Amino acid sequence: MPNTRWYMLSLIGKDRSGIVAHVTSALYEGGCNLGEASMIRLGGNFSMMLMVQFNGNMHALHEVIDNEAESLDLHLHIDHIEGRLHDHLTPDVRITVYGADRAGIVAKVTGVLAEAGLHILDLESDVAGTAEKPIYVMNIEGHAADGIPVLRSALEIVKKEGVDASLDEIDTLIG
Amino acid sequence: MALLNILQYPDPLLKQMAEPVEAIDNELEIFIRDLEATMRAGPGGVGIAAPQVGILKRIIIVDVSSKPKIKQHGRLVLINPEITEWEGMAKGREGCMSVPDYTGNVIRAKNIKLSALNEQGEPCEYDMEGFEARAVQHEIDHLDGLLFLDRLVSRHHDLFQRKVYK
Numbered sequence: 001m002p003n004t005r006w007y008m009l010s011l012i013g014k015d016r017s018g019i020v021a022h023v024t025s026a027l028y029e030g031g032c033n034l035g036e037a038s039m040i041r042l043g044g045n046f047s048m049m050l051m052v053q054f055n056g057n058m059h060a061l062h063e064v065i066d067n068e069a070e071s072l073d074l075h076l077h078i079d080h081i082e083g084r085l086h087d088h089l090t091p092d093v094r095i096t097v098y099g100a101d102r103a104g105i106v107a108k109v110t111g112v113l114a115e116a117g118l119h120i121l122d123l124e125s126d127v128a129g130t131a132e133k134p135i136y137v138m139n140i141e142g143h144a145a146d147g148i149p150v151l152r153s154a155l156e157i158v159k160k161e162g163v164d165a166s167l168d169e170i171d172t173l174i175g
Numbered sequence: 176m177a178l179l180n181i182l183q184y185p186d187p188l189l190k191q192m193a194e195p196v197e198a199i200d201n202e203l204e205i206f207i208r209d210l211e212a213t214m215r216a217g218p219g220g221v222g223i224a225a226p227q228v229g230i231l232k233r234i235i236i237v238d239v240s241s242k243p244k245i246k247q248h249g250r251l252v253l254i255n256p257e258i259t260e261w262e263g264m265a266k267g268r269e270g271c272m273s274v275p276d277y278t279g280n281v282i283r284a285k286n287i288k289l290s291a292l293n294e295q296g297e298p299c300e301y302d303m304e305g306f307e308a309r310a311v312q313h314e315i316d317h318l319d320g321l322l323f324l325d326r327l328v329s330r331h332h333d334l335f336q337r338k339v340y341k
């Protein structure tokens with residue numbers, strides 16, 4: 001397809017049933033192809049990020065999706081991206097960090113890990129426990145650009161800050 | 176020796192049940208040699224199953240000896256393999272030569288007992304664990320028309336979420 005472009009659509013709004021079906025059928029009917037997507041409920045809100053291939057400009061894409069987004073009360077943002085499919089990086093390390101919830105924990109942990117060569121491909125975090133005693137849980141999949149041992153030592157530093165952390169190598173089986 | 180063509184999903188042959196091998200003859204020996212060459216030609220492939228090249232026979236080859244420091248049996252040709260015991264569960268990442276450009280998390284048994292015929296047609300038994308056990312389970316799935324895509328779990332899937340408290 002010549003002249004097709006990739007866009008990144010972000011849609012955020014209060015979670016309700018049928019959001020995904022409504023949004024994706026509007027896109028389909030408007031002539032869009034879906035690429036990679038990530039959709040998740042966060043704190044009662046639903047957030048979607050979709051790679052969309054569309055044979056038209058930003059204005060035309062807005063015409064395809066604006067009405068649906070508005071009727072679902074979704075905040076919409078569209079970026080033109082230099083994206084492409086089949087550009088996956090395979091993670092080779094999984095890191096889990098958890099501890100009593102406190103300010104700055106994510107910044108501290110990810111900062112130390114980034115310095116040790118961690119390239120984050122996927123991060124999800126949650127606050128568990130109770131309102132009085134919240135527990136912070138973070139799960140990262142990434143690529144260890146400088147090797148696993150450096151990351152292990154970095155995690156030891158993180159643990160001295162009073163959180164628990166574990167690291168598993170991801171050895172992808174191809175068969 | 177010939178390299179065989181690896182079928183890719185959605186080829187319907189990948190979703191079919193393979194038939195047990197009845198006799199090990201010269202033709203089969205040649206096929207096994209070609210199947211192994213095909214596995215080794217693929218980047219990083221540690222196993223292959225006959226249905227991946229369109230032959231619906233219960234034959235797999237596994238060789239995880241490229242991974243140092245793990246318990247394993249080296250190069251294995253397994254004919255009519257059957258898992259007789261499973262123990263434990265572990266989540267690990269898998270990809271497949273028949274599903275290019277995708278990897279995902281799959282839960283497999285940690286330890287298995289396996290019976291199969293070797294290339295000479297002799298019955299053999301194996302105790303396997305970890306990565307090798309995972310490879311064998313992935314390949315035996317191919318014999319039953321299953322891909323790792325049929326067993327994907329999300330990355331935050333908790334192995335113990337269905338634990339029963341007594």
Ligand SMILES: [Zn+2]
Binds near residue numbers: 175273
């Ligand atoms: Zn496979």
